[in-house]
Amino acid sequence: xxxxxxxxxxxxxxxxxxxxxxxxxxxxxxxxxxxxxxxxxxxxxxxxxxxxxxxxxxxxxxxxxxxxxxxxxxxxxxxxxxxxxxxxxxxxxxxxxxxxxxxxxxxxxxxxxxxxxxxxxxxxxxxxxxxxxxxxxxxxxxxxxxxxxxxxxxxxxxxxxxxxxxxxxxxxxxxxxxxxxxxxxxxxxxxxxxxxxxxxxxxxxxxxxxxxxxxxxxxxxxxxxxxxxxxxxxxxxxxxxxxxxxxxxxxxxxxxxxxxxxxxxxxxxxxxxxxxxxxxxxxxxxxxxxxxxxxxxxxxxxxxxxxxxxxxxxxxxxxxxxxxxxxx
Ligand SMILES: [Zn+2]
Numbered sequence: 170x171x172x173x174x175x176x177x178x179x180x181x182x183x184x185x186x187x188x189x190x191x192x193x194x195x196x197x198x199x200x201x202x203x204x205x206x207x208x209x210x211x212x213x214x215x216x217x218x219x220x221x222x223x224x225x226x227x228x229x230x231x232x233x234x235x236x237x238x239x240x241x242x243x244x245x246x247x248x249x250x251x252x253x254x255x256x257x258x259x260x261x262x263x264x265x266x267x268x269x270x271x272x273x274x275x276x277x278x279x280x281x282x283x284x285x286x287x288x289x290x291x292x293x294x295x296x297x298x299x300x301x302x303x304x305x306x307x308x309x310x311x312x313x314x315x316x317x318x319x320x321x322x323x324x325x326x327x328x329x330x331x332x333x334x335x336x337x338x339x340x341x342x343x344x345x346x347x348x349x350x351x352x353x354x355x356x357x358x359x360x361x362x363x364x365x366x367x368x369x370x371x372x373x374x375x376x377x378x379x380x381x382x383x384x385x386x387x388x389x390x391x392x393x394x395x396x397x398x399x400x401x402x403x404x405x406x407x408x409x410x411x412x413x414x415x416x417x418x419x420x421x422x423x424x425x426x427x428x429x430x431x432x433x434x435x436x437x438x439x440x441x442x443x444x445x446x447x448x449x450x451x452x453x454x455x456x457x458x459x460x461x462x463x464x465x466x467x468x469x470x471x472x473x474x475x476x477x478x479x480x481x482x483x484x485x486x487x488x489x490x491x492x493x494x495x496x497x
């Protein structure tokens with residue numbers, strides 16, 4: 170089989186990334202191991218006959234598609250809200266709560282069925298002692314905006330999500346526990362531990378989320394498909410009911426989706442628009458960008474993904490294209 174990836178590729182963010190930091194190159198991957206993994210995984214999934222670049226939905230995808238919303242931070246920035254680090258998207262809860270609600274409503278209109286409250290940075294170490302007030306406010310804004318649709322509480326890495334080396338690891342437990350408890354108390358339907366680059370901190374966050382009794386999903390920022398698969402397994406063992414890959418360039422996402430197949434839980438992806446020259450998003454929220462994203466998402470669905478959404482640089486137009494796939 171042929172595979173639509175070149176001999177090496179990198180995950181590059183050229184514009185405002187998820188954390189509001191300016192990291193450029195996140196990781197480089199060498200494909201020999203990917204090729205092996207893909208061969209095995211595709212065979213397991215019964216997909217070896219398919220050309221992954223084709224925009225067709227596999228007949229193996231029987232599970233109803235769950236459509237996540239798109240990004241809050243980059244969408245707020247696109248609408249002109251200044252989001253300085255370290256509080257980043259949490260700033261909008263003070264200065265532009267109506268815009269936060271408007272973004273949620275736009276994702277409802279687009280057809281997303283799971284909506285993530287703007288709690289990515291409502292952490293003590295990001296916003297100080299007001300963290301709990303801001304976290305509760307974010308959940309209330311989301312709940313009011315999306316009505317009876319599911320609200321997820323975002324639990325993110327304590328430090329920069331592109332710097333696994335900065336992770337406190339096991340020492341992150343108390344801070345993840347306090348946010349998980351507040352989000353659960355505020356009534357979220359799902360706890361979404363997202364954008365974790367460090368395996369230890371990811372598992373700690375999942376453990377503390379699961380401990381609240383709220384359904385917990387793990388979304389991981391990958392380095393290699395093999396390590397992603399290992400961390401996903403550990404998150405499932407800790408109680409995660411769903412595993413996802415997020416915040417990787419959309420064009421580079423398929424190998425990671427394949428790595429999440431056959432782990433015994435629903436899986437999926439919400440990817441970044443990628444490089445500006447990819448023409449997939451980043452402010453230019455055009456139909457062509459959304460169409461390109463949809464074509465890539467179809468390959469993830471063909472690989473068995475049943476949960477798809479958008480991360481940095483995507484927007485409501487991208488989510489609307491995904492929601493339209495429900496009818497396929
Ligand atoms: Zn992202």
